[in-house]
Amino acid sequence: MKFSQISPNAIATAVVAAIAALSAGQAMAKSDDASTALPASLPTKPGGGMTMKRISTRSYIFPGESVKGKAKLDFWTGFSLFRDPWVIAPSSTKDRDGLGPLFNARSCVACHQGGSRGKMSQHGEHLPTSLLIRLGPIADRYATEKYTDGHNYGGQIQPRAIKFxxxxxxxxxxxxxxLNLSYKTIDGEYADGTPYQLQKPSYQLTRLAYGEISEGIAPSPRFSPNVFGAGLLDAISEQDLLAQEDADDTNGDGISPRYNRVADHVNGSKGVGRFGLKAKHPSLKQQVVAAFRDDIGITNNVFPQESCEPAQLECFAASKLGGHTSVEIPDKLVNLVMAFSQHLGVPPTRNPQSLRALKGRQLFNQLGCASCHTPSYTTASNYPDNNLANQTIWPYTNLALHDMGEGLADGAMEGQATGREWRTPPLWGIGLQQAVLGEARYLHDGRARSIEEAVLWHGGEARPAQQKFKQLSAQERNALLTFLHSI
Structure with a gap:
């Protein structure tokens, strides 16, 4: 056909079609509500000035870009204490001895590889490292009897011991x-017929060295969490957190965030829990020094007593042979570890202008995910560390406890947290775990092998959002997961 034979109407139609084709990729950037357009980009610096300078697929261990001078030197010195293994006391390296007598790992990095999570435990019977087992009272017993750590195993199983x-x-x-770990496969499918598989873990403690676990005590598996960005979470004002509390669901949205009121051992008071998978600790410092004592067996001025129980006579005897006249990690070294922990930066956003990721963020909000995974805060202006104060951040968490349903319940209480409640984890940086660690594991016990599986495990208060996710088309699911991998 010659051009002169094409009618003006046909030309107009072709032009409209061409424009439509050129802008097809932009269609996802339009809201389902035609009056609302998506922004042109995701926030590129989720940690504000504490965002890492560049994206790394090797490690999360880099300071925030704003950390300079002595603070940066202290960061890397603190990293050496985080990375290097502790040894049995007495030794020639007094600053690094005091391991045990009972412990989970010899170093922080053993459980937090690259500043992230550790390697997941293998099936079968083994000595776990990154997957630890805490012990807590079941709810029924707690309601009638005051719980203490006076049973044979204290608050945490420590599978290793020093040898002389x-x-x-x-x-x-x-x-x-x-620990004997096994899995049962659960088959399911989305509304569009696409199948999926989940794995449900089963945990059994074996070779118990000090008798049976006391009646009324439940094991609670915990997979080591990401530690990057923790300084910024510490800098969120308590007032901003508590403004989100709605324990009785007074607004009727089906979501009941509440905060664990816990002992503040640093200040000798009570505090609002924000660290730990059940929000056991009110501050980053308490989280750090508790991990030293409970996970590595290193006493400090906040937790000066060894984690030996009355039945563990050899533990007490061994603890007296180290030669330390006071605690095993003095405050000057704790402060260096704190400098590392506070200033461990947050990865920049990946592909912030991806139209698929922008559509995914819209779906994240529409499904109700943001009701628990609060996207953004401005950290407290009076926080003592200027690198962390007054920063606009995007962690996607409210740090509150939520009932996550029977499927994720462990039956163990921790403070005021029930056996069905877990703290909302931050989501920033999780999309890099596969690249950094060589594997990706999610949820409190690492059962989920992908972000998709983690979403599918959501129950309790999060079940409505999970059900909406299962109703999405494959294209929409892909968009939501692209967003979560990008932030």
Missing amino acids: NHGRLEKSPVGEAW
Whole structure:
């Protein structure tokens, strides 16, 4: 056909079609509500000035870009204490000895590889590292009886023990237990017929060295969480957190965020829990020094007593042989570890202008995910560290407790947190876990092998959002997951 034979109407139609084709990729950037357009980009610096200078697929261990001078030197010095293994005392390296007598790992990085999560435990019977087992009272017993850590295993199973080659002890301490881990496959499908599989874990403590676990005590598996960005979470004002509390669901949205009121051992008071998978600790410092004592066996001025229980006589005997006249990590070294922990930056956003990711953020809001995963805050202007104060951040968490349903319940209480409640984890940076660690695991016990599986495990208060996710088309699911991998 010659051009002169094409009618003006046909030309107009072709032009409109061409324009439509050129802008097809932009169609996802329009809201379902035609009056609302998506922004041109996701926030590129989710940690404000504490965002890492560049994206890394090797490690999360970089300071925030605003950290300079002595603060940066202290960061890397603190990192050496985070990275290097602790040894049995007495030794020639007094600043690094005091391991045990009972412990989970020899270093922080053993559980937080690259500043992220650790390697997931294997199936079968083994000595776990990144997957630890806490112990807590079941709800029914707690309602009628005051719980203490006076049973044979304290608040946490420590599977390893130091060994001596000298004759100063008749018997060396013995690790408390092994873990037998197995999974059951659960099949399901989306509304469009696409199948999926979940794996439900089963945990059994074996080779118990100090008798049976006391009646009324439940095991609670915990997979080591990401630690990057923790300084910024510490800098969110308590007032901003509590403004989100709605324990009785007075607004009728089906979401009941509440905060764990816990002992503040640093200040000798009560505080609002924000760290730990059940929000056990009110501050980053308490989280750090509790991990030193409970996970590595390193006493400090906040937790000066060894984690030996009355039945563990060899543990007490071994603890007296180290040669330390006071605690095993003094405040000057704790402060360096804190400098590292506070200034560990947040990865920049990946592909912030991706139209698919922008559509995914819209779906994130429409499904109700933001009701618990609060997108943004401005940190407290009076926070003592200027690098962390007054920063606009995008962590996607309210740090509150939520009932996550029976499927994720462990039955163990921790403070005021029930056996069905978990703290909302931050979502920033999680899309890099596969690249950094070589594997990606999600949820409090690492059962989910992908972000998609983690969403599908949501129950309780989050079940309506999970059900909406299952109703999405494959294209919409892909958009939501692209967003979560990007932030």
